[in-house]
Amino acid sequence: MNLHLSPAPHVHSPQSTRVLMLNVIVALLPCVIAGVWVFGFAALATVLVSTVAAVLGELVWQALTKQKVRVDDLSAAVTGLILGLNLPAGAPWWLAALGGVFAVVIVKGLFGGLGDNFINPALAARAMLLASWPKYLTHWPAPAGVDAVTAATPLASPGSYTTAQLFLGRIPGAIGEVCKLAILIGFVYLVVTKTISWRIPVAMVASAALCGWVLGANPVATALSGGLLFGAVFMATDYVTCPMTVPGQWVYAVGAGLLVAIFRRFSVYPEGVTYAILLANISAPLLDRCFRRRVYGHEKGEKA
Amino acid sequence: MSSNRTFRGGVHPLHGSHEGKAPTRGEAVRDYIAQTVTILMGMHLGAPSTPCVQVGDHVKLGQPIGEPVGFLGLPVHASVSGEVVAVGPVQSVTNPSAMAVTIKNDFKDEWVPLNPLGDVETCPADQIVPAIKAAGVCGMGGASFPTHVKFAVKEGQYCDTIILNGAECETHLTCDHRLMLEDSKRIVDGLRAAMRALGVKKGVIAIEDNKPDAIEAMRKAAQGREGVEVMPLLTKYPQGGEKQLIHVVTGREVPTKKLPLDVHVIVLNVGTAKAIADAVIDGRPLISRITTVTGHVKKPSNLRVRVGTPVSDLIRECGGYSIPESDVGKVVMGGAMTGFPCPHDRVPVAKANNGVVVYSQREAVELEESPCIRCGRCIDACPIGLNPCKLKYLCDAGDMKRAGEENVMDCVVCGSCSYICPARRRLTTSFKAMKDKIAAEARKGKG
Amino acid sequence: MSDFSRILLFLVSCVFTQNIVFARALGFTAMGDERRVETAAGYGLVVALAMTLSSALAWLLDMLVLVPAGMIHLRIVAFALAVLVAVWLVEKLAVAARPALAESLGGSLMPVAANCALLGIAVLNYEAGYTLGQAVLSGLFGGLGFLVAIVLMAGVQERLETSRIPETLKGMPIALISASLIALAFMGFTGIA
Amino acid sequence: MAEMNTSLGARVETALTTKNPALRLALGACPLLAVATRAASSLGMGVATACALVCAALFGAIFGKITPEKGRLPVFLLICAAFAGAAHMVLQGWFPAVSEGLGLYAPMIAVSCLFLGGAGRIGEDGIGKALADAVGMGVGFICLMTALGAVRELIGCGTVFGAAVLPAGFEPMLMLAMPAGGFLALGLLMGVCNAVSGRNKKKGASA
Known part of the structure; x- marks a missing residue:
């Protein structure tokens, strides 16, 4: 008899890092399918390139720096997938690949790897691509079957699409963000499997719609346009870069929504979700400082 | 009978499989008497007792074999009658050389003369705590804190509530559950004795709502008993933790670095209450306890065993391992959340050992730590x-x-x-x- | 546009869009090893105050001494002098108003003068041809921008304490890389005000 | 709380008095980060700063001896500013292209000198030692600025010293020309330097 002596607890929750990441990938599949449906196979190619680049990038980085290779935790795959879904269909392959590598090596790897980055890798990579090669990131191909090569996104020309079009996604935009139905399916899946809480997405979308309304935008169109829903469900909820305490998460989500409304109204970019979430990420450590749980048997804010 | 009373935080381990309690909670307690018992001198929190018998001595049931040492000291009693065959260090669950007395059972079960105090409602209140100490009673929920020390109310302190912990939030274990079903009256007697000893007016028996039959049984037993009530709690781990229990039952929080008595509360396990009742009514020392044996054994059961019974005896009594012996990966003394892994299966059962759980190699393998993903x-x-x-x-x-x-x-x-x-x-x-x-x-x- | 909204826009511009650290890359030197939000906030306040004062002093020095005397080639020295005087004033002020704060700042505030945001804002004001009022506001708002930047950086660096940053990148390199990513995020403000 | 209040002055002072030359170089490069986007102009700025630094170090060593400790930093800042002004005027006259590239960042040469010269320690060493240190730091700074400018120019516009070196299809990464890119390039450059010097140190230790 060879008895193990590892200490208690002797049971573990079935939700491992890998299971959680797999849940996110499954939740992203409807968006991938919808993207292919809207933009054709060019969309699939973009998503695949960025995913493969992110996974290979992580593999090579971890091997080069003599770390244990942990590609099997699927976090790099999630990053690459989300980045790909944030790009326009048919973006140059090197753009998608470079973005994937930047995300896992510069934004994540240099800080130590999974859990150590302070900002969402996929979004930071997207911001980098937008800053470096703006023409590719603002060139939106029209949905397959529409008689035009490029078209104006709903954010650039509000009112040119019906709510149903916005919801189903036969509109120009980034691959993953166009079909709101697919995003909602993913959201429900993530909440049901307890991968994420409903808190951040709902608070962020509601806050953006409300603030947008105050600033003169149609709240329904605000919620259904651009990458707001996609960002709120899949990127603002990134464990690593959102606050860890519940009150902190509320402030974070409401703040991100507010920034989205402000950016859409005032900045030169028609879309502000990327920057709103990145800025919220940066404030997350401060929010975690402000909102700490009271320790049992201690007065609020009392130190040992 | 479900309840919303609970604390903030906590987890639901093995919630899908009734907290792992399904195999044993319907099984009535069986007696098992071992041929040889190895009684540890250090079964309670505090300095181990000093053995006061020698190899070759004949001891009677309940005869003191270890003398208390220090402030937290407790006497140890023979749990069988027979001949002392060894006095010396043995391997216990946590200590590779723990002083112990080994006795070969002659199965005569001759008791030493006992000093019963009689009915808990009428016996002299000032003799209750000395009786508890003499009987070697310590906390039986796992912490094994000497019970009479809990009752040592200092100058300026007072106690207004005694909570009996029947939450049994730990996974797999059903020994308290069975005890509450089968010995409900004794538990209430023990609670009343404790209340009388300190002049406390309120006694609360707290039970998680996954044990509706136990709640029912305890309510019946508590009927007509002065100041005793039963309180169902939400099923959530660690509902039975002392600090959580006090907060849920009384709304008070034990300040950091303080003890429950500082908020006028004493918490006792239901098993401890039963031991108190035995000590007061019959004058009987603590020599046996109920232990849940479950996991990969052929016949998961609750056994009433003598203190010092080797774990291997318990497993044999439950039909042996249900998996090949080479596949046994871990034998845990206690439940899955806080239990201690045994170095081998011959370690003896102590006063506070409420369960033995057997895991297979696959279940026992230590999972590799990976980087924190800050999920919160x-x-x-x-x-x-x-x-x-x-x-x-x-x-x-x-x-x-x-x-x-x-x-x-x-x-x-x-x-x-x-x-x-x-x-x-x-x-x-x-x-x-x-x-x-x-x-x-x-x-x-x-x- | 009302004065109020003009000032508000100027504030947003100085604090976010043209943040002195992330958009103009000035004043980063102070962040190399700042790890505590409390210290960072104290330091940021001191710098903001000094920036306001040095903006005013540099403007006065420029307009009242250098230009009339035809010594504009001495501008850099004059601005450096303005910075030193401003920091010296802030130090006196801190000692008088908040002795405890001054204590926590370690006695001397003079090293704060080495912060290039201070000299930078004076030059910026001169290049933009601001009036005295505008220069003071620019100093104040620029200082607030610095405060925001240093507090955000300190929060991030506190958070990075638990990160497994490679040994070769610890300290200044990872602070620079963090600042780079924050600067990327601050680009979202482009076009606002 | 005691730890939290670690004096601010002391923290900044460590940056000013650090003995680590790599860190001093990086701190010196920070003020000029925004304009070090081209190899040629960065080289020019590096040379100008190095010259100003050597002069400032000479005067710093002289005046440092006779100034009380508390006054050293202000005095050195003024000396640096004076030579930065002189360097700027020389640039304006002889190298207008570099001067134009500096724009309003020209006065930052003074702050660069402050960090490169280890302002907090001036007057501690003799004139000879201070000069040698300044020359060393100056040469190092020229190398660092040139490398920084070259890397940013190569990736940010596809050229080095104005010559196209990358294939025609290369699309420059505009971010490198922005402050964000400057921070990133300098951070990575420092990391690479640390890695290389760390490896050398290890080799030296084992030999």
Whole structure:
């Protein structure tokens, strides 16, 4: 008899890092399918390139720096997938690949790897691509079957699409963000499997719609346009870069929504979700400082 | 009978399979008497007792074989009658050389003369605590704190509520559940004795709502007994933790570094209450207890065993392992959340050992720690409100000062954070080590 | 546009869109090893105050001494002098108003003068041809921008304490890389005000 | 709380008095980060700063001896500013292209000198030692600025010293020309330097 002596607890929750990441990938599949449906196979190619680049990038980085290779935790795959879904269909392959590598090596790897980055890798990579090669990131191909090569996104020309079009996604935009139905399916899946809480997405979308309304935008169109829903469900909820305490998460989500409304109204970019979430990420450590749980048997804010 | 009364945080281990209690909760308690018992001298928190018998001595049932040492000392009694065959160190669950007395059972079960006090409602109240001490009663829920010390109310302190802990929030275990079903009257007697000893007006028996039959049985037993009530609680781990229980039942929080008595509460396990009743009514010392034997054994059961019975005897009595012996991966003394792994299966059962759980190799294999993904689940799960994620970093870095500032000493080592962590980080283990280190440092500073 | 909204836009511009650290890359030197939000906030306040004062002093020095005397080639020295005087004044002020704060700042505030945001804002004001009022506001708002930047950086660096940053990148390199990513995020403000 | 209040002055002072030359170089490069986007102009700025630094170090060593400790930093800042002004005027006259590239960042040469010269320690060493240190730091700074400018120019516009070196299809990464890119390039450059020098140190230790 060879008895193990590892200490208690002797049971573990079935939700491992890998299971959680797999849940996110499954939740992203409807968006991938919808993207292919809207933009054709060019969309699939973009998503695949960025995913493969992110996974290979992580593999090579971890091997080069003599770390244990942990590609099997699927976090790099999630990053690459989300980045790909944030790009326009048919973006140059090197753009998608470079973005994937930047995300896992510069934004994540240099800080130590999974859990150590302070900002969402996929979004930071997207911001980098937008800053470096703006023409590719603002060139939106029209949905397959529409008689035009490029078209104006709903954010650039509000009112040119019906709510149903916005919801189903036969509109120009980034691959993953166009079909709101697919995003909602993913959201429900993530909440049901307890991968994420409903808190951040709902608070962020509601806050953006409300603030947008105050600033003169149609709240329904605000919620259904651009990458707001996609960002709120899949990127603002990134464990690593959102606050860890519940009150902190509320402030974070409401703040991100507010920034989205402000950016859409005032900045030169028609879309502000990327920057709103990145800025919220940066404030997350401060929010975690402000909102700490009271320790049992201690007065609020009392130190040992 | 479901309840919403609970604390903030916590986890639901094995919730899909009735907290692992299904195999044993319907099984009536069986008696098992061992041929040889190895009685440890250090079964309680505090200095081990000194053996007062020698090899070759004949001892009677209930005869003192160990004398108390120090403030937290407790006497130890023979749990069988027969001949002392060995006095010396043996392997216990946590200590490779623990002083013990081994007795070969002659199966005569001759008692030493006992001093019963009689009915708990009429016996002299001032003799109750000495009787409890003489009977060697310690907490039977796992912490094994000497019970008479809990009753030592200091100048200026008072107690207004005694809580009987029947929550049994730990997974797999059903020994308290069965005890409440089969010996409900004795439990209430024990509670009344404790209340009378300290002049307490209110006694609360707290039970998780996954044991409706036990709640029913205890309510029936408590009927007509002065100041005794039964309180159902939500099923959630660690509902039976002392601090959580006090908060849920009384709304009070034990201030940091203080004891329950500082908020006028004493918490006793239901098994301890039964032992108190035995000590008062019959004058009988604590020589047996109910232990749940479950996991990979052929016939999971609750056994009433003599203190000092080897675990291997318990497993044999339950039909032996249900998997090949080579596949047995871990034998845990206690439940899945806080139990101690046994180095081998011949260690003896002590007064506070409430269960034995057998795991297969596959279940027992230690999961590899991976990087923290900062999901915040540990923060949500901590019943104390600590930040385990940050604390783990400080503890692993050996930063005693900042770990103390992050309140590591308030950690109750319940295991909720380690259970919930998707990265399988051994948070609780780090905290336990840091707590021990800080406590050792403090002792060094004093001495 | 009302004065109020003009000032508000100027504030947003100085604090976010043209943040002195992330958009103009000035004043980063102070962040190399700042790890505590409390210290960072104290330092940021001191710098903001000094920036306001030095803006005013540099403007006065320029308009009242250098230009009339035809010594504009001495501008850099004059601005450096303005910075030193401003920091010296802030130090006196801190000692008088908040002795405890001054204590926590370690006695001397003079090293704060080495912060290039201070000299930078004086030059910026001169290049933009601001009036005295505009220069003071620019100093104040620029200082607030610095405060925001240093507090955000300190929060991030506190957070990075638990990260497994490679040994070769610890300290200044990772602070620079963090600042780079924050600067990327601050680009979202482009076009606002 | 004691730890939290670690004096601010002391923290900044460590940056000013650090003995680590790599860190001093990086701190010196920070003020000029925004304009070090081209190899040629960065080289020019590096040379100008190095010259100003050597002169400032000479005067700093002289005046440092006779100034009380508290006054050293202000005095050195003024000396640096004076030579930065002189360097700027020389640039304006002889190298207008570099001067134009500097724009309003020209006065930052003074702050660069402050960090490169280890302002907090001036007057501690003799004139000879201070000069040798300044020359060393100056040469190092020229190398660092040139490398920084070259890397940013190569990736940010596809050229080095104005010559196209990358294939025609290369699309420059505009971010490198922005402050964000400057921070990133300098951070990575420092990391690479640390890695290389760390490896050398290890080799030296084992030999």
